[in-house]
Amino acid sequence: MKPQFNNDGYETRPGVLPKAALKVESLTDIETENIVKDYIDKRWQTLARPPLNKLKQPYLVPGATYDDLWDWDAFFTSCAIPEAGLIYAKGSIINLLDSPLHNGRPSKKASVAGEYDCYLHPYPLRAQFAYIVGKRLNSFEWLEPYWNKLLKIMRWYETATCDNDGFFRWQTLTGIDNNPSVYGRQPGIIAGVDLAAFHYREYLALSKLAEILNVEKAAEFKTKAASLKQLVQTRYWDVIDGMFYDIDRNIDYKVPGRQLITWDTYLKFRNWSCLYPLWANMATNEQAAILRDKIMDEDEFLAPCGIRSHSKKDPVYNNELSGGPSNWQGPVWGLSTCLTVYGLINYGFTADAYEVARRQQKTYALDIQQNGCIHEYYHGDTGQPIIKPGFLSWNILAGTLIENIKRGHDCTGFDLYNAGAQL
Numbered sequence: 001m002k003p004q005f006n007n008d009g010y011e012t013r014p015g016v017l018p019k020a021a022l023k024v025e026s027l028t029d030i031e032t033e034n035i036v037k038d039y040i041d042k043r044w045q046t047l048a049r050p051p052l053n054k055l056k057q058p059y060l061v062p063g064a065t066y067d068d069l070w071d072w073d074a075f076f077t078s079c080a081i082p083e084a085g086l087i088y089a090k091g092s093i094i095n096l097l098d099s100p101l102h103n104g105r106p107s108k109k110a111s112v113a114g115e116y117d118c119y120l121h122p123y124p125l126r127a128q129f130a131y132i133v134g135k136r137l138n139s140f141e142w143l144e145p146y147w148n149k150l151l152k153i154m155r156w157y158e159t160a161t162c163d164n165d166g167f168f169r170w171q172t173l174t175g176i177d178n179n180p181s182v183y184g185r186q187p188g189i190i191a192g193v194d195l196a197a198f199h200y201r202e203y204l205a206l207s208k209l210a211e212i213l214n215v216e217k218a219a220e221f222k223t224k225a226a227s228l229k230q231l232v233q234t235r236y237w238d239v240i241d242g243m244f245y246d247i248d249r250n251i252d253y254k255v256p257g258r259q260l261i262t263w264d265t266y267l268k269f270r271n272w273s274c275l276y277p278l279w280a281n282m283a284t285n286e287q288a289a290i291l292r293d294k295i296m297d298e299d300e301f302l303a304p305c306g307i308r309s310h311s312k313k314d315p316v317y318n319n320e321l322s323g324g325p326s327n328w329q330g331p332v333w334g335l336s337t338c339l340t341v342y343g344l345i346n347y348g349f350t351a352d353a354y355e356v357a358r359r360q361q362k363t364y365a366l367d368i369q370q371n372g373c374i375h376e377y378y379h380g381d382t383g384q385p386i387i388k389p390g391f392l393s394w395n396i397l398a399g400t401l402i403e404n405i406k407r408g409h410d411c412t413g414f415d416l417y418n419a420g421a422q423l
Contacts, residue, residue: 021384022366029358033402035365039374040392040399047077047392048088053114056098057091063392069095069110071122072175075129076335076394079411086136093129097146104156121172124157124198126150127205128416135414140212147213150206157199166231167191167249168199174273176309177325180316181246181267189250193236194273197280200228204416229282236277238266242290244274244283270294270311271328272301272336278343281417288347295340296352305363305383306337307356312380319379321386331377331386334360334395341401342410346417350405357401364398374398 027035047060055069060081062073069092078089099107102118106126109117127150134140162168170182170190177183182190203225210217236244245266253261277283278291294300300311309328310317317330328336337360344353363383364374374395375385397411404411 021382022363022370025366025369027362027365029361029402032358032361032365035368036361037399039364039368040396041082043392044081044085044396046390047081047396048085051091052112054099054116055095055110055114057094058088059092059095060085060088063390065388066391066393067112071096071106071108071125071129073393075123075125076412077392077396078129079132080394080397080400083136086133089133090137090142093126093133094142094146096126096129097149101149101152101156103160104152105160106153106156119172121161121170121174123175124154124168124195124202126153126202127209128198128201131205131208131416132412132414134209134212140209143209144213147209147215150209151217154202154206161188163191163249166227167235167247168195169249170195173325176271176273176328178322178327178329179246179271179273180269180329181271181273183325186250189248190267191236191247191249192273193232193244193246194276196228196232196236197276197282200225200232200280200282201413201416203228208416232277232282233284233287235264237287238268241266241268242287243268243270243294244277244287244291245269246271246273269316270300270314272307272309272333272340275301275307275340275343278346279339279412281343281346281413283347285347288349292344292347292349292352295344295356301340302356302359303332303378303380303383304359305378305380306332306334306360307340308380309333309336309377310380317380319381319386323387327377327386330380332360332363332380332383333377334374334393334398338394338397338401339412341405342412345405345408345410354402354405357398357405360398361402364395 047063049059049061059069060074060077061067074092081089099116105118106122107116107118108120108122130143169188170192171187174182203221207218207221238245248265248267251261296302300313301308310330319330320327341353341357367374367385373389376388376391377386
């Protein structure tokens, strides 16, 4: 049956339409935190799936209307899944590593039928996924058979998606569906700063795993991580705007005459992806301080309910209901909020991190009390839920966010960085 929508854009089937606008109620921080934690503790099992067809291990799905195994949903969910759910976290990364490679290219997702998507650009996260699951399990022996496959996957990224100057380029749309830097543009020309951040963390994870598995590769990956970090700090950073931007690498080197092309063409969309270097601990302290001011500016990224997926100052900014592509041009997502919180903590902005987390927690608690669920994303100006009630996925990061701020622990990073402010 075709979905029906009301004038506000909400589906009218039962359980979809919020009962009313979220009401500002008097909740203490402790009450808010407990409501969110209790909701997640009781519902994380809805993300768990038994082995299915070619997926030989139990695994995690995003929830709501989703049933497939997606790479970055499963990764971020696994970072915060309770101890009882680690069997599904481990199973998710093993399923991803067991999936066949298409010319070295890993799959983006696996369907409920066990079919693999090797065409959408897969996030470079398998090594960091495996590392964090191994840290949580305090065991890495299970990973030894997959080391060579991890190397083969990284070789594909380096040969098929990285240019001669060291810029990793998006080959298709990203998980940030309608990021205007990539959405609707030619494949293989955009060097995403968020993509560079994932690759930096991947190099660090490979270095850590090489040491743990006693493989002589640790120094090589540390060197590659350092080079990529330097590239991000110097080339992705616009010194005029004080912002990290994606870069258009569609350059024809044969056309110019004697003058070489030594400049970068920034795509000046202030998407939340521009903040990734804070989460990956790649920015300098000076760059982080500049970004902190933009993050905490209510006319840019700071919303009543968390961190906007796009700066309010950007003409692209909107809060339209959209699925396929999902809307990352303004609404507040759990992922944009939680990763920015950890980024702020990386550079010592703990009070700011707590304020951002507090806004998210209160919104989730009110949504749970009034509508019985958490939604996929929220309006960046009003904090009202917009779409997909019951979406959980990376929203479970919120269940331990306040606790992790107090503990100084980043469940998405552990000890990957070993530099800068220690978590």
